[in-house]
Amino acid sequence: MDTERKARYEARARIIKALAHPARLLIVDELRGKSRCVCELQAELELDMSTVSKHLSVLKNAGIVQDAKKGVQVYYSLRCPCVTDFFQCAEKVLLTRARDQAEVLGRTARGGLR
Amino acid sequence: MDTERKARYEARARIIKALAHPARLLIVDELRGKSRCVCELQAELELDMSTVSKHLSVLKNAGIVQDAKKGVQVYYSLRCPCVTDFFQCAEKVLLTRARDQAEVLGRTARGGLR
DNA sequence: CTAATACTTGGCTATGTTGCCAAATAAGCA
DNA sequence: TGCTTATTTGGCAACATAGCCAAGTATTAG
Numbered sequence: 001m002d003t004e005r006k007a008r009y010e011a012r013a014r015i016i017k018a019l020a021h022p023a024r025l026l027i028v029d030e031l032r033g034k035s036r037c038v039c040e041l042q043a044e045l046e047l048d049m050s051t052v053s054k055h056l057s058v059l060k061n062a063g064i065v066q067d068a069k070k071g072v073q074v075y076y077s078l079r080c081p082c083v084t085d086f087f088q089c090a091e092k093v094l095l096t097r098a099r100d101q102a103e104v105l106g107r108t109a110r111g112g113l114r
Numbered sequence: 115m116d117t118e119r120k121a122r123y124e125a126r127a128r129i130i131k132a133l134a135h136p137a138r139l140l141i142v143d144e145l146r147g148k149s150r151c152v153c154e155l156q157a158e159l160e161l162d163m164s165t166v167s168k169h170l171s172v173l174k175n176a177g178i179v180q181d182a183k184k185g186v187q188v189y190y191s192l193r194c195p196c197v198t199d200f201f202q203c204a205e206k207v208l209l210t211r212a213r214d215q216a217e218v219l220g221r222t223a224r225g226g227l228r
Numbered sequence: 229c230t231a232a233t234a235c236t237t238g239g240c241t242a243t244g245t246t247g248c249c250a251a252a253t254a255a256g257c258a
Numbered sequence: 259t260g261c262t263t264a265t266t267t268g269g270c271a272a273c274a275t276a277g278c279c280a281a282g283t284a285t286t287a288g
Contacts, residue, residue, distance in 0.1 A: 009136035012204040020131035022123035063211035080210040085203045090126040096194040097177035
C-alpha cells in the first residue's frame with residue numbers, strides 16, 4: 001500500500017484516538033469557549049489529578065489543546081474549536097443507530113420477526 | 115457527576131474509539147459510496163483476513179457499518195455516511211497544527227527563539 | 229456428498245492504555 | 259528562606275487491543 005496514504009490514515013487516527021475516551025471528551029466539552037485550569041477539570045471529572053493531567057497531555061500531544069501557565073495554575077484551552085464537530089458526528093451515528101433500532105422493534109411488534 | 119451525562123460521553127467515546135485506528139479509517143474511506151466484501155478490503159489493507167474481519171466487527175458493533183451476505187461473500191457498507199465527516203474534522207486539526215508549526219518556525223527564522 | 233472459497237472465531241503473545249499512589253517540580257506567600 | 263498549592267512525572271497493576279495462526283462455519287460448485 002502507498003506509504004503516503006498509510007501515513008495520512010495514521011495521522012488522522014492519532015487525532016481521533018486522542019479523543020476516544022469519555023474523560024477527554026468531557027474535557028473538550030468543558031473547554032468550549034472558555035479555558036480551564038487542571039483543578040477545575042478535576043472537580044468535574046472526579047479523577048485523581050495526575051490522571052487528569054495525563055489526559056490533558058494526550059490532548060496536548062495531539063495538538064487539540066494548548067496550555068498557558070498563570071501563576072501556580074495551568075490553563076488549558078482548545079487549539080482548534082472545530083474538534084467539537086466530532087461530537088455532532090458521533091451524535092449522528094448514535095441517532096442513526098437509535099432510529100434503525102426503533103424500526104426493527106416496530107417490525108417485531110407488528111409480527112415481523114419469526 | 116451526573117450519571118446521564120457520563121453515559122452520553124461514554125456512548126460518544128465508543129463511536130470515536132471504533133474509528134481510532136488507521137486500518138478502520140481506511141475501511142471507512144473505501145466504503146464511501148460503494149459496498150465492499152471482506153477480501154476486497156483485505157487486498158487494500160494487506161493484513162490477515164481474520165484481522166480485517168475483526169476490524170469490521172468493531173465497526174459493526176459501533177453501528178458504523180452493516181453487512182449483507184451475498185453468496186459466499188459478505189459485503190459491508192456504511193450505515194451512516196456522515197462518519198466521513200470525521201475525516202474533515204481530523205484534517206482540520208492537522209491543518210491547524212501545521213499552520214501553528216509553520217508560524218513558530220517563521221518566528222525562529224526571524225530570530226524569535228533564544 | 230466432497231471440495232473449495234469466503235469469512236468468522238478462539239487462542240495466544242506483544243503491546244498500549246488507564247488508573248492510582250508517591251515523588252518531583254514550580255510558583256507564590258509568610 | 260521554608261511552606262503551601264498546583265501540576266507533572268515515574269512506576270506499577272489491571273485491563274484492553276492488534277496481530278497472526280489454526281480451527282470452525284457456511285455457501286456454492288462439482
